[in-house]
Amino acid sequence: MSSREWLRGVGLGALVLGAQAAMAQGLKADAAQLRQLGVTTVEVRSATQAGVARYPAQIQIPLAQQRVISAPVPGGVDALWVVQGQMVRLGMPLVRLRSQQVAEWQRDWQQLKAQLDLMQRTMARDEQLYSEGLIALSRLEASRAQVQQQRVLVEERGQSLTAAGAKPEGIGGELVLTAPMAGQVLEVTVTPGQRVDAVTPLIRLASSGSLWAELSVPVSQAAQLRLGDKVRGIGVAVEGTITSFAPAVQGGSQTTVVRADLRGAGLRQLRAGQAIELEVQRHEAGVVQVPAGAVLEDARGAAVYVQRKAGQFERRPVRVMGRSGADGSVSVSGLTSGDHVAATGTAALKAIEGDGAAAVPTPTAASAVKS
Numbered sequence: 001m002s003s004r005e006w007l008r009g010v011g012l013g014a015l016v017l018g019a020q021a022a023m024a025q026g027l028k029a030d031a032a033q034l035r036q037l038g039v040t041t042v043e044v045r046s047a048t049q050a051g052v053a054r055y056p057a058q059i060q061i062p063l064a065q066q067r068v069i070s071a072p073v074p075g076g077v078d079a080l081w082v083v084q085g086q087m088v089r090l091g092m093p094l095v096r097l098r099s100q101q102v103a104e105w106q107r108d109w110q111q112l113k114a115q116l117d118l119m120q121r122t123m124a125r126d127e128q129l130y131s132e133g134l135i136a137l138s139r140l141e142a143s144r145a146q147v148q149q150q151r152v153l154v155e156e157r158g159q160s161l162t163a164a165g166a167k168p169e170g171i172g173g174e175l176v177l178t179a180p181m182a183g184q185v186l187e188v189t190v191t192p193g194q195r196v197d198a199v200t201p202l203i204r205l206a207s208s209g210s211l212w213a214e215l216s217v218p219v220s221q222a223a224q225l226r227l228g229d230k231v232r233g234i235g236v237a238v239e240g241t242i243t244s245f246a247p248a249v250q251g252g253s254q255t256t257v258v259r260a261d262l263r264g265a266g267l268r269q270l271r272a273g274q275a276i277e278l279e280v281q282r283h284e285a286g287v288v289q290v291p292a293g294a295v296l297e298d299a300r301g302a303a304v305y306v307q308r309k310a311g312q313f314e315r316r317p318v319r320v321m322g323r324s325g326a327d328g329s330v331s332v333s334g335l336t337s338g339d340h341v342a343a344t345g346t347a348a349l350k351a352i353e354g355d356g357a358a359a360v361p362t363p364t365a366a367s368a369v370k371s
Helices: 003-022 031-037 100-131 137-164 265-269 346-353 365-370
Strands: 040-043 053-060 066-070 075-080 093-098 174-178 183-188 201-206 211-218 230-233 239-245 255-263 275-281 287-291 296-298 301-309 312-317 319-323 329-333 340-344
Touching: 031 346, 053 255, 075 100, 093 201, 100 137, 211 275, 230 255, 287 340, 296 346, 301 346, 340 346
Parallel strands: none
Antiparallel strands: 040 340, 053 211, 053 275, 066 201, 075 093, 093 174, 183 201, 211 255, 230 239, 230 275, 239 255, 287 329, 296 301, 301 312, 301 340, 319 329
């Protein structure tokens, strides 16, 4: 060590020791001492004036806007008329199936319908005979009852076929599934020629509207968020509010899913599964924004040095609520908007306070002889 370096260390040590003596009561120092120690102050601001923290998020479509088209009966995929990403209209044909079960239903319906036609003709003849006084009323009423019962059976079987997407008067077990709403095809899970069972998912649709964002938030920070906290997209014109918290934690990353409803002109740019970044905007009383350099974290916890008056500081414990990647600021509770805190030089203030040791370099004999 040269004599110049030794003198510089001695000078710094003397400055710290002098400041310690001057600040023995309430951490006091004059402006010159603070300037030499590199201590500057800033006024804390409400956390509602800037984002609290940024989190990665994934876009999801609300379940209420999705529909799954499933096979109503076992059968084979005969034709497929849509692809993933295609826009569809309400009632537009999507897929055609052929089913042996539907063919049997169609045959049964046609037999029931033929029997109904015969019964209706018999009833019409009985009405004619009754009007001529040739048969009793009981016989006519019996014919009417038989027609009514048969009509119910025909309607029930016809409704089953219609609900399945088949025509009652058709043949061959053909049924066509149509779009239950206008929207976009999210997923197609079958190919022509494939055999499917009943309730097998075939196509998934989604209507246009709002979107969800699922934020991945560290468990330690999730407890600091609240329902109704505001979110804002980074690089995309969307905003929204937090609506729910997942009850489980992802084991590997130790994060939890926080869901937010999104709105805004930027929704048109987003797709399901897309990764974006969102900034959470807290509106909790008592949360303020300070520069990252103002927060000192040691064995005693997080704290800042608050200026009570010119040249006089006190250490005040705070709770870190979040960090913003936008400007490197930190959101904390335990301060009041308008307080002035040390933004730089906190290490020197800590040394003066006595938490840290300001080591003054001591020249060795060899370095003294060399100089």
